[in-house]
Amino acid sequence: MLIIKTRNLTKKFKDLLAVDDINLEVEKGECFGLLGPNGAGKTSLIRMITAVSPPTRGDIQVLGNDLKAHSRQVKAILGVVPQLDNLDPDLTVLQNLMTFARYFDIPKNEAHRRSTEVLSLFELGNKRNSHIRELSGGMKRRLLIARGLINLPQILVLDEPTIGLDPQGKYLVWDKLAELKSQGVTQLLCTQNMEEATVLCDRVAIMHQGKILCLGPPQSLISQYVGSEVWEIEVDAGERDKTVKDLRSRGLDFEEVGGKIHVFHVEADEMTRGLVNFAERVRRRPATLEDIFFRLTGRSLVE
Ligand SMILES: Nc1ncnc2c1ncn2[C@@H]1O[C@H](COP(=O)(O)OP(=O)(O)OP(=O)(O)O)[C@@H](O)[C@H]1O
Numbered sequence: 001m002l003i004i005k006t007r008n009l010t011k012k013f014k015d016l017l018a019v020d021d022i023n024l025e026v027e028k029g030e031c032f033g034l035l036g037p038n039g040a041g042k043t044s045l046i047r048m049i050t051a052v053s054p055p056t057r058g059d060i061q062v063l064g065n066d067l068k069a070h071s072r073q074v075k076a077i078l079g080v081v082p083q084l085d086n087l088d089p090d091l092t093v094l095q096n097l098m099t100f101a102r103y104f105d106i107p108k109n110e111a112h113r114r115s116t117e118v119l120s121l122f123e124l125g126n127k128r129n130s131h132i133r134e135l136s137g138g139m140k141r142r143l144l145i146a147r148g149l150i151n152l153p154q155i156l157v158l159d160e161p162t163i164g165l166d167p168q169g170k171y172l173v174w175d176k177l178a179e180l181k182s183q184g185v186t187q188l189l190c191t192q193n194m195e196e197a198t199v200l201c202d203r204v205a206i207m208h209q210g211k212i213l214c215l216g217p218p219q220s221l222i223s224q225y226v227g228s229e230v231w232e233i234e235v236d237a238g239e240r241d242k243t244v245k246d247l248r249s250r251g252l253d254f255e256e257v258g259g260k261i262h263v264f265h266v267e268a269d270e271m272t273r274g275l276v277n278f279a280e281r282v283r284r285r286p287a288t289l290e291d292i293f294f295r296l297t298g299r300s301l302v303e
């Protein structure tokens, strides 16, 4: 069942097309990832879907209802974790959650119970009476995610949820998101972290300049565009022409990235056959979503 559907969704800021005619469908219960470099349009897209910013053109349906006409009902079932911290610095951790719960008309007792629960979920129980300014960056990040759960959302929209978290915090968030997914909570997740997308997302869309370049399950996209492994050959200027010519004559699929050549869709014996002379400069590694982005745009995903 479709939970989010956008049609010709477009956002313009003056002459800048931040989101360019996007048709997106998110299925109920899936974790859908939006990837793309800075400025690709991810946040702009998410802000329209969460009824924070109005589309320039196009429309959005959530559970079959037009968002414009039903924004109140839609907001009630959405949990939103914004990219930028908008916690109230004058309040304590608990007060932030209690105030937020009021937007959803959650009765005070229930709000208190849920606040305690989400704080413990994100290991912030001992910070409940701290002021926001007393929290570290990573704690604020976890609190933002916790806050997004206060209305027990059916759809959780997260904009870079683990940015600035240490590995332990990141794994904690990944665990909780996986748990929420197993409980049926749909997730729309913006991330620059390829591993995060690969671990959490059932499907991802890679965005660039307001458009979706490709869309599908991470592993299928990787096998389709890159193959399961990438061979990186380090070449100095003197060898470059010869190596390129050799790879080309063997019909191999490759790309030049900085001072290296990346070879895709190639079997180990094919690769080693021609490369015996400079084997020490060849590295074999698993392919990633980042490779797809590079192949499609000639640029790195994270600069
Ligand atoms: N309020 C605004 N006014 C004018 N331009 C904007 C505004 N918000 C975003 N933009 C522009 O729209 C484009 C897309 O920005 P957006 O924030 O959606 O990118 P993003 O993919 O979320 O990037 P990041 O990874 O850096 O968060 C950028 O060129 C940005 O400068």
Ligand SMILES: [Mg+2]
Residues within 6 Å of the ligand: 042, 043, 044, 083, 159
């Ligand atoms: Mg953004």
